[in-house]
Amino acid sequence: xxxxxxxxxxxxxxxxxxxxxxxxxxxxxxxxxxxxxxxxxxxxxxxxxxxxxxxxxxxxxxxxxxxxxxxxxxxxxxxxxxxxxxxxxxxxxxxxxxxxxxxxxxxxxxxxxxxxxxxxxxxxxxxxxxxxxxxxxxxxxxxxxxxxxxxxxxxxxxxxxxxxxxxxxxxxxxxxxxxxxxxxxxxxxxxxxxxxxxxxxxxxxxxxxxxxxxxxxxxxxxxxxxxxxxxxxxxxxxxxxxxxxxxxxxxxxxxxxxxxxxxxxxxxxxxxxxxxxxxxxxxxxxxxxxxxxxxxxxxxxxxxxxxxxxxxxxxxxxxxxxxxxxxxxxxxxxxxxxxxxxxxxxxxxxxxxxxxxxxxxxxxxxxxxxxxxxxxxxxxxxxxxxxxxxxxxxxxxxxxxxxxxxxxxxxxxxxxxxxxxxxxxxxxxxxxxxxxxxxxxxxxxxxxxxxxxxxxxxxxxxxxxxxxxxxxxxxxxxxxxxxxxxxxxxxxxxxxxxxxxxxxxxxxxxxxxxxxxxxxxxxxxxxxxxxxxxxxxxxxxxxxxxxxxxxxxxxxxxxxxxxxxxxxxxxxxxxxxxxxxxxxxx
RNA sequence: GCCCCUGUAGCUCAGUGGAUAGAGCACUGGUCUCCGGAACCAGGUGCGCAGGUUCAAUUCCUGCCAGGGGCACCA
Numbered sequence: 001x002x003x004x005x006x007x008x009x010x011x012x013x014x015x016x017x018x019x020x021x022x023x024x025x026x027x028x029x030x031x032x033x034x035x036x037x038x039x040x041x042x043x044x045x046x047x048x049x050x051x052x053x054x055x056x057x058x059x060x061x062x063x064x065x066x067x068x069x070x071x072x073x074x075x076x077x078x079x080x081x082x083x084x085x086x087x088x089x090x091x092x093x094x095x096x097x098x099x100x101x102x103x104x105x106x107x108x109x110x111x112x113x114x115x116x117x118x119x120x121x122x123x124x125x126x127x128x129x130x131x132x133x134x135x136x137x138x139x140x141x142x143x144x145x146x147x148x149x150x151x152x153x154x155x156x157x158x159x160x161x162x163x164x165x166x167x168x169x170x171x172x173x174x175x176x177x178x179x180x181x182x183x184x185x186x187x188x189x190x191x192x193x194x195x196x197x198x199x200x201x202x203x204x205x206x207x208x209x210x211x212x213x214x215x216x217x218x219x220x221x222x223x224x225x226x227x228x229x230x231x232x233x234x235x236x237x238x239x240x241x242x243x244x245x246x247x248x249x250x251x252x253x254x255x256x257x258x259x260x261x262x263x264x265x266x267x268x269x270x271x272x273x274x275x276x277x278x279x280x281x282x283x284x285x286x287x288x289x290x291x292x293x294x295x296x297x298x299x300x301x302x303x304x305x306x307x308x309x310x311x312x313x314x315x316x317x318x319x320x321x322x323x324x325x326x327x328x329x330x331x332x333x334x335x336x337x338x339x340x341x342x343x344x345x346x347x348x349x350x351x352x353x354x355x356x357x358x359x360x361x362x363x364x365x366x367x368x369x370x371x372x373x374x375x376x377x378x379x380x381x382x383x384x385x386x387x388x389x390x391x392x393x394x395x396x397x398x399x400x401x402x403x404x405x406x407x408x409x410x411x412x413x414x415x416x417x418x419x420x421x422x423x424x425x426x427x428x429x430x431x432x433x434x435x436x437x438x439x440x441x442x443x444x445x446x447x448x449x450x451x452x453x454x455x456x457x458x459x460x461x462x463x464x465x466x467x468x469x470x471x472x473x474x475x476x477x478x479x480x481x482x483x484x485x486x487x488x489x490x491x492x493x494x495x496x497x498x499x500x501x502x503x504x505x506x507x508x509x510x511x512x513x514x515x516x517x518x519x520x521x522x523x524x525x526x527x528x529x530x531x532x533x534x535x536x537x538x539x540x541x542x543x544x545x546x547x548x549x550x551x552x553x554x555x556x557x558x559x560x561x562x563x564x565x566x567x568x569x570x571x572x573x574x575x576x577x578x579x580x581x582x583x584x585x586x
Numbered sequence: 587g588c589c590c591c592u593g594u595a596g597c598u599c600a601g602u603g604g605a606u607a608g609a610g611c612a613c614u615g616g617u618c619u620c621c622g623g624a625a626c627c628a629g630g631u632g633c634g635c636a637g638g639u640u641c642a643a644u645u646c647c648u649g650c651c652a653g654g655g656g657c658a659c660c661a
Contacts, residue, residue, distance in 0.1 A: 032605065042604065044641075054641090078605060124661080164661065258661090284659055293589075294657090301659040308661050337590060338656055364591080365654070397624070415624090426610095427599060430591065432654060438611095439598070443624055445610040446599090453624045461621050531600070534609085545617090545626045564621095586624080 001097040001511070004085050007070040008039055015064050018049070034501075037073070037082035038508075044079060054079030087499040091507050091563075095498075096489050098510060098566040099470050105573055106514040111152030114326035117319055118144040118154060121250070122257070122332070124161030125237040126170055126191040129244050130380045131435050135363045137383075138424040140331035141250050141579045142526035143361070149577060150521055155323055159315065160257025162234050164308075166195070168216030171229050172208060173198040187236035192380070220262070220305065234259075244384050248417060249579060261314040265306045268314045269299060275350050287346050297342040312343050320354055327357050329524070334362035334430065361524045364432035386440060391416035393441050394449075398586070405585060414581035415449050422448025425530045425578050446534050448580060451571060454537035456586045458568035461549050463584075465561065473561045477554060489562075497559040502543040506563060509536035510570050517577070526578060533574035540567045 009024045024041070031040045043054040043061065050057050058076035065074050065081075073084040098105045120140020123129050140156070148154045173194035174183075183190045202208040219226040238255070245251065269285070272278045277287045283302030289295065299310050319328055330340060340360035347355035368381065394416040398408055405411060423440060427433070443449035467473055471481040474488050482488040498507065513532055520528040549560045572582040 029602080029604085032602085032607080036605075040605085044604070047641085080605065161661065166660080282658080286658075295589095296658070298658050303659080305659085307659070311661095333655090334591065335655055336661080339661085341590095362591085367654090401624075402622085431599080432592070434598090436598090442611075445624095447610085447624085449624055450610095453622080457622055457625080464621060527600095531609095538609085541625060542627095544621080548621065550621055585622090
């Protein structure tokens with residue numbers, strides 16, 4: 001695909017070779033308004049070099065740059081030189097590229113041979129999979145897709161919270177009040193009840209806490225009864241989690257959770273000891289981080305048992321040894337920023353230069369309209385309920401608007417779940433987030449269903465004309481599909497028919513897609529992809545509204561159909577990157 | 587108390603060291619013999635406050651204010 005920004009720099013450097021390509025590349029910007037062109041070269045920085053006012057320089061530059069095929073107009077507006085790309089050329093370039101790359105449009109090989117670990121979701125065993133987990137799950141999944149699409153070899157790890165003192169509590173609660181059959185029937189809500197009850201009762205009877213600690217210790221020491229209960233909790237929980245992952249189309253390459261590292265922590269402690277990093281403090285072992293302006297990292301408790309950070313250190317080392325990662329990404333909430341800073345610093349102090357390849361991707365908190373969630377108090381919105389409500393609402397809409405739709409149930413799931421996922425991926429990660437049923441179940445405007453609808457609508461036009469592939473477009477009116485489609489696209493399409501503003505906006509969004517995916521990877525921000533496809537969908541709907549596609553004129557029809565097909569494909573690619581389905585009909 | 591994040595339109599959020607700061611929702615009105623109305627179009631006195639750097643700051647720096655989070659035996 002033609003890189004118009006580079007072409008701009010080429011043109012400029014040819015006339016003004018005293019400048020470096022990179023410095024010009026960096027200052028190029030996008031004008032704030034459409035009628036000001038597509039690219040702009042601000043001339044403020046040239047003032048010293050030319051000893052002139054920027055607007056005079058801009059005037060001179062625009063007069064000096066030669067006519068060329070890439071830009072249909074170059075003119076100065078005040079201190080800027082504005083470039084208007086050749087719309088016919090960009091349309092041709094974009095459509096040919098989408099055709100050539102197909103489902104891989106926007107993909108790349110830039111990550112070839114590099115392993116990227118994405119740790120995400122990581123729910124706690126025996127606790128509900130609530131909307132608090134939705135962000136890590138959805139953002140992590142999208143990031144994994146994006147890295148994969150760019151050629152990285154990804155390893156999705158679900159670092160299950162299957163270890164720790166809460167299991168002592170759970171064992172005590174289950175042994176005291178639990179009933180195996182009741183739990184089997186509805187595992188997580190029942191285990192949650194037990195957990196909540198434990199905390200209620202423990203307020204009156206603090207000795208329960210000691211009992212819980214004791215059971216956790218037994219678990220660590222391999223006590224048979226404790227282990228079997230733990231294993232059972234884990235099994236029934238995973239079964240439930242997998243039901244939800246299946247709904248969302250998410251899978252993992254590894255479920256190595258905290259317990260997986262339980263036998264790998266002594267080595268970590270030894271290592272830190274060897275490096276002389278450990279200090280005794282009030283009976284606990286710590287790594288002092290004062291000179292880095294951080295509180296100490298607590299490696300073992302005064303009773304000798306390990307902590308969260310110890311397990312994470314063991315996990316990081318294990319992952320480096322096992323996967324030799326290029327990046328090790330943790331999609332975990334912003335509450336744990338300090339924890340990761342400490343942990344990465346300890347790795348660095350231990351002499352692991354790959355500590356800098358470990359990246360925490362934080363995101364803001366989820367709260368509810370009526371206050372915060374609390375597992376201990378049982379104030380929780382189950383993710384599955386949210387997904388089911390969204391599906392139910394979609395069913396109602398389908399019943400009302402499209403009762404004859406085939407595969408209704410499948411589509412209802414794809415659209416309902418898509419709505420929830422899309423909403424999660426439409427803001428910067430870091431912002432705190434207020435869960436609202438109204439917003440979650442809104443299907444108009446900048447929403448998943450809107451984008452999916454646009455895709456289905458584009459598909460509908462194509463289907464009406466019996467078009468499944470690009471070749472079909474050339475075979476309309478009973479003609480034969482050309483043997484050489486590349487040649488047909490090159491010689492047999494008048495891309496000049498796609499220069500109306502509405503068509504051009506669609507082209508521009510498709511053109512931006514590959515760079516957007518790369519930017520999303522670099523910033524670890526899937527929502528950049530979301531924005532791009534929303535804007536593409538909006539541009540498409542405007543075009544669709546303004547121009548009939550299936551017109552009598554075969555040349556116009558051909559050009560417009562190519563645009564529709566391209567837009568449809570790119571919307572689908574974008575949705576899939578976000579982990580969302582793109583139904584053909586809805 | 588110390589550290590981190592956030593503060594843009596009634597609400598939810600984009601955005602950039604520079605040219606008139608944008609979308610969606612909600613609200614009001616309109617499009618509709620035509621390919622899917624989950625659509626399209628029209629309607630707007632907003633960058634928390636105060637300094638500083640700069641030719642140029644909503645964007646960078648400092649202070650303050652507000653909200654959230656974190657700060658040793660939870661994860």
